[in-house]
Amino acid sequence: MRLSRYFLPVLKETPAEAQIVSHRLMLRAGMIRQQAAGIYSWLPLGWRALRRIEQIVHEEQQRAGHIPMLMPTLQPADLWRESGRYDDYGQEMLRIRDRHQRDLLYGPTNEEMITDIFRAHVESYRQLPLTLYHIQWKFRDEVRPRFGVMRGREFLMKDGYTFDVDRAAALHAYNRHMVSYLRTYERMGLTAIPMRAASGPIGGDDTHEFLVLAQTGESEVFYDDRVTALKLGARQIDYDDRAGVAAVCAEFTALYARTDETHDPAVFEAQVPEAHRKVGRGIEVGQIFYFGTKYSEPMGAVVVNDRGERVPVHMGSHGIGVSRLVGAIIEASHDDRGIVWPEGVAPFPVGIVNLRQGDGATDAACAELYAALTERGLEPLYDDRDERAGAKFATMDLIGLPWRITVGPRGLAAGKVELTSRRTGESEEMGPAAAVDRLADLFCAAGQAQGRDG
RNA sequence: CGGGGCGUGGCGCAGCCUGGUAGCGCGGCAGUUUUGGGUACUGCAGGCCGGAGGUUCGAAUCCUCUCGCCCCGACCA
Structure with missing residues (x-):
């Protein structure tokens, strides 16, 4: 691309509203333009970076055997009434009414919709395991959007949903996601540490968040600093090998690493030698959940198992904050003159x-x-x-x-x-x-x- | 949602307290100059001061309402 023919509106001065470095640099480098609180246009350079990230996510998901698709941004409210979340989700959900007075919503996530798709088309355990994912814009009407694309109201997220016949199979799907995520972040030049997390409103028994260490992170993190040395590198992964995948997960989760939500000072001090104890801040760039039959039961997503019984399917949902990653990568990789793109994601x-x-x-x-x-x-x-x-x-x-x-x-x-x-x-x-x-x-x-x- | 702050050319800001019809820097355009780390100079264009209402002979400046944005806190990919 010839710059004289491109559209790259760089700014010499920093707009006043930008407080953190990634937001400032994205504005100055002509990557984004704010259109409303927490809502951004992606200008050509920003769009290219976003697409590079999206592409890596796609490649790594498909390498792990996960299947891409696309669900709409607007969803019927009735689906969410079935799961009970139409009332639970509260003000963060953007609710819309169409000309026929039907209630719609701009999807903040897609568990209900994917469950609806699943129950309509899957009958037997023989069709499992199944992992479907998409990369789609989400909207959460945050009370206080900030930090540019790191905490927008509209954001691009990869969300994947796993369907398995039992808990053991579902946990393998969970582990598979953990490993594929580790690879994904490494390719972007990031060190993202999986940390056991509290479950939050999506609900779940097992859940890890992936945190990128950065001064400007919103979460306080406590960790054994040896975790930052762990790398997948070029090693081959067989995503169908349950034991092998579990072993990788064990390797990456053995050392103490928790956010303030799950931090236990007594355990921290008992497990981690003082010289390795670190307290810092991190940006959450992904989260994986295993939540069993939380949605499949109320929504009737059942399969017939090998004994002829109808059982609710075991599910998990797994997200990567794609648009947030653009900001997170810049937070992790810049100097006083500007952005320093890692090779993998450079526009x-x-x-x-x-x-x-x-x-x-x-x-x-x-x-x-x-x-x-x-x-x-x-x-x-x-x-x-x-x-x-x-x-x-x-x-x-x-x-x-x-x-x-x-x-x-x-x-x-x-x-x-x-x-x-x-x-x-x-x-x-x-x-x-x-x-x-x-x-x-x-x-x-x-x-x-x-x-x-x- | 509680607390604080701000809306003045594309961007950063001054003017507002002590009303008299808008100013600076950057950027843009034209030209001269310069040419291995944001060159210097000259000229030009561009705003009716977030919006509405009010006070006044007169409002960017005072009052009321309203919309938007930002920051701190509680909450989230």
């Missing part, structure tokens, strides 16, 4: 800075680089504006693309361009072709290490 993998726009040789070198990178599947953002070098560098730093290729007459005279890492700030001079090769290797290697293959 563009690399930026090209032309230091002498209008200079024939420099323009030509940039055009060649652009074509070569595009050829390798690495779409660059080419800053071809008629701006000074300083302005171009400042823009690149602000929007945080992980790599920058700087092209100017001085280097070109020696046949060199400059490849710079946004994260480390280190630059290396090399020929244009070598720079393209280097980037292709970097992104290929990153993809493999994070399990992007397959």
